[in-house]
Amino acid sequence: MPPPWQLSCLQSRLRSLKIEINRVKNKEHPYPEPEIVFKALLAVVESRQALIDEILDLFAPDAPPPELLQPLFDSVVKDLADVAYYFSLVDRVDSARIPFEILRSLSWVSNLLLHEDCRSVVRLDPHYNYTISSFRHIFERLGWEREWSHAIPTGCNPKTTTVLVLGFPSADASSILMHALAAHELGHEFIRPLWTRIEAVREDATSRVRRKHQDALQEYLVERSRITSAKDPSELDEALNQFEPWKDSAKDVEAARRPQSHGDAYEASRKSFELNLAKVINNWFKELFSDLVAARLVGPAFLAAFDRLVVGETQPYKTHPPAGMRRKFVRDYLCREMSLIMQDDVWKELCNPYENYAPPRDFFWKICNDVCSFSLQGLAEIVEAVPSPLKIDNLKKYVSETQMYIENLAPPSAVHSADPVAPADKFWLLIFSSWHFRLNQRRFVTFAERFGWADNLAAAEEAIGNLLLHSLRSLELKYHWSQKVLEGGH
Amino acid sequence: MPIMPLKRPFDRYASLAWTTSLAILALEKLRRGKRLGDLREEEREALQKLTAEFELLSESTKITVDQISGEEMGTVTPQLLEGFFTLAEIEETSANPITASQLRQAGSDLEAIQHEEARVPDSSVVDRARDACLKLLTGLDRLRPEVVTP
Numbered sequence: 004m005p006p007p008w009q010l011s012c013l014q015s016r017l018r019s020l021k022i023e024i025n026r027v028k029n030k031e032h033p034y035p036e037p038e039i040v041f042k043a044l045l046a047v048v049e050s051r052q053a054l055i056d057e058i059l060d061l062f063a064p065d066a067p068p069p070e071l072l073q074p075l076f077d078s079v080v081k082d083l084a085d086v087a088y089y090f091s092l093v094d095r096v097d098s099a100r101i102p103f104e105i106l107r108s109l110s111w112v113s114n115l116l117l118h119e120d121c122r123s124v125v126r127l128d129p130h131y132n133y134t135i136s137s138f139r140h141i142f143e144r145l146g147w148e149r150e151w152s153h154a155i156p157t158g159c160n161p162k163t164t165t166v167l168v169l170g171f172p173s174a175d176a177s178s179i180l181m182h183a184l185a186a187h188e189l190g191h192e193f194i195r196p197l198w199t200r201i202e203a204v205r206e207d208a209t210s211r212v213r214r215k216h217q218d219a220l221q222e223y224l225v226e227r228s229r230i231t232s233a234k235d236p237s238e239l240d241e242a243l244n245q246f247e248p249w250k251d252s253a254k255d256v257e258a259a260r261r262p263q264s265h266g267d268a269y270e271a272s273r274k275s276f277e278l279n280l281a282k283v284i285n286n287w288f289k290e291l292f293s294d295l296v297a298a299r300l301v302g303p304a305f306l307a308a309f310d311r312l313v314v315g316e317t318q319p320y321k322t323h324p325p326a327g328m329r330r331k332f333v334r335d336y337l338c339r340e341m342s343l344i345m346q347d348d349v350w351k352e353l354c355n356p357y358e359n360y361a362p363p364r365d366f367f368w369k370i371c372n373d374v375c376s377f378s379l380q381g382l383a384e385i386v387e388a389v390p391s392p393l394k395i396d397n398l399k400k401y402v403s404e405t406q407m408y409i410e411n412l413a414p415p416s417a418v419h420s421a422d423p424v425a426p427a428d429k430f431w432l433l434i435f436s437s438w439h440f441r442l443n444q445r446r447f448v449t450f451a452e453r454f455g456w457a458d459n460l461a462a463a464e465e466a467i468g469n470l471l472l473h474s475l476r477s478l479e480l481k482y483h484w485s486q487k488v489l490e491g492g493h
Numbered sequence: 494m495p496i497m498p499l500k501r502p503f504d505r506y507a508s509l510a511w512t513t514s515l516a517i518l519a520l521e522k523l524r525r526g527k528r529l530g531d532l533r534e535e536e537r538e539a540l541q542k543l544t545a546e547f548e549l550l551s552e553s554t555k556i557t558v559d560q561i562s563g564e565e566m567g568t569v570t571p572q573l574l575e576g577f578f579t580l581a582e583i584e585e586t587s588a589n590p591i592t593a594s595q596l597r598q599a600g601s602d603l604e605a606i607q608h609e610e611a612r613v614p615d616s617s618v619v620d621r622a623r624d625a626c627l628k629l630l631t632g633l634d635r636l637r638p639e640v641v642t643p
Contacts, residue, residue: 054514054515054518057518058518058521061521061522061525070627071517071521071623071627073631074517074627074630074631074634075514075517075630077631077634078510078511078513078514078630078633078634078637079514080640081504081507081510081634081637081638081640082507082510082511084638084640085504085507088501130497130500131497132495132496132497132499133495133496134494134495134496134499144503144505144507144508145504145507145508146507146508146509146511146512149535170495184496187496188495188496191494199571202571213562270558273558273562274558274581274584275581275585277558277561277562277581278578278581278582278585281561281574281578282578286494289494290494293494309496312496312497313496313497317497320498321498321502322494322498322499322502323494323497323498
């Protein structure tokens with residue numbers, strides 16, 4: 004039972020969170036979008052305060068019994084940890100280093116792609132990561148829909164209004180080309196209506212992999228169950244350290260220490276394996292599908308931006324596949340579905356090394372790897388639902404013209420040879436073309452030398468980024484103007 | 494999800510934990526003589542949601558590992574599969590996890606309580622339902638991300 008001091012600390016936490024969120028909410032901001040998030044978070048804190056107050060009042064002047072208060076206390080503490088975490092994603096969205104100009108363009112293209120009312124804000128992430136978080140979806144998943152809908156301004160639809168928080172690596176704040184990664188993040192929003200079909204692909208691939216590795220899987224489960232029924236703690240510790248992904252799981256070790264018969268241990272081992280496999284595969288499929296969405300929208304430019312963010316290889320993780328596997332997966336998809344693009348030397352030079360990916364050796368991760376590899380065809384069919392701007396007939400001509408503008412330091416938004424192409428498609432085509440220009444070593448170096456950046460290629464790349472930014476903004480303005488003309492206004 | 498893993502996992506049990514907390518508050522009010530109609534709307538909604546959740550979890554206790562690891566995988570609905578894995582995780586992390594019979598009983602107790610709109614519900618039924626909710630909430634709390642410490 005939380006002693007009076009712990010309860011006092013909880014009350015203090017509730018109070019300080021409210022004060023801090025209010026303080027930031029009342030600051031002057033360059034844009035009003037975070038206000039929705041602050042209001043909704045305040046409502047969550049207030050509801051938790053109300054719960055604790057009501058429980059204490061029901062039993063006053065006595066204390067509530069420990070078996071009642073403890074779980075409620077623990078749950079509210081964790082809710083407040085969630086509030087503090089999500090607050091940290093929006094409390095510093097007004098740094099002077101943030102490229103605000105990209106926001107409107109990203110909001111605009113997100114609206115067109117997702118058919119939602121997206122308002123974007125940017126924060127600089129101290130870690131090397133790129134994120135776009137839809138706060139409406141986060142709040143829904145956390146069970147905070149009521150608080151969200153009350154925070155939405157009057158006249159807006161709480162079911163389609165969201166705040167997209169774009170998290171951008173602080174060290175790369177000026178790199179506009181990195182926003183090719185937005186295609187992956189928006190891909191996560193595409194998944195929802197397609198998830199049932201994706202699950203079917205997952206089940207089919209999982210069954211095939213089980214059949215392929217039937218004997219090895221049996222041995223693996225038997226070995227693991229033999230270890231979890233071991234009585235000697237040191238033998239248990241040493242053996243558990245061999246098993247991914249459980250070696251860091253203190254909970255699993257704790258569970259494993261309970262004495263079990265071999266039969267019980269085997270069943271427990273199977274259950275635990277299935278639990279972890281399902282979690283990991285679900286997470287990996289979401290990432291890989293979003294990678295394919297990015298490939299549909301910006302082609303191999305996604306991999307270039309990915310390489311900038313994720314330098315080198317990474318280990319498999321519960322939430323994300325290893326980087327090498329993702330690169331190969333996307334490359335294989337592009338070679339199948341966009342073979343003409345992949346014949347271009349610029350993209351070949353970028354992507355050919357990805358073929359050398361070596362799958363993990365650990366049995367569990369190998370199974371996960373194989374399930375994903377077997378799923379490429381199925382996922383490729385599903386991702387066809389995402390229209391690809393790279394399928395236009397005169398792509399080569401469009402890219403060539405775009406790059407001619409860039410070479411002459413002119414914003415490429417004026418290029419017309421791809422008309423009529425939907426404005427949102429031009430957004431992605433410009434990113435694709437810009438990266439192609441950047442990766443064309445001969446052309447990029449000539450460009451840098453021409454404008455005095457031979458010794459400072461980073462400045463040359465920044466110049467490309469600025470031209471891209473200007474063009475994306477221009478596209479958005481033209482779109483809104485043409486909509487007004489269509490509606491009969493000026 | 495971000496391009497790279499986050500240090501903090503998503504709190505996937507937050508929603509169910511809050512529904513359970515509200516249900517516990519509602520049941521405590523009913524124990525003290527309030528009627529269903531006296532409860533706030535979100536408390537009544539929590540009781541309804543939790544009734545359905547207990548029924549789902551109770552059904553998912555019938556699923557076997559063979560079903561989810563073999564050719565019969567397609568016969569298990571995603572909701573039942575999620576229920577199965579929730580209970581599996583609770584089992585792995587709790588010394589005294591909620592049992593299949595407790596889940597079944599809790600579902601029917603909450604159902605019975607919600608039918609007693611005009612009267613004060615039977616106190617032994619309310620007590621039993623409340624205890625089941627507390628046990629579920631304790632199990633869920635152990636599955637949620639740890640509060641970050643220095």
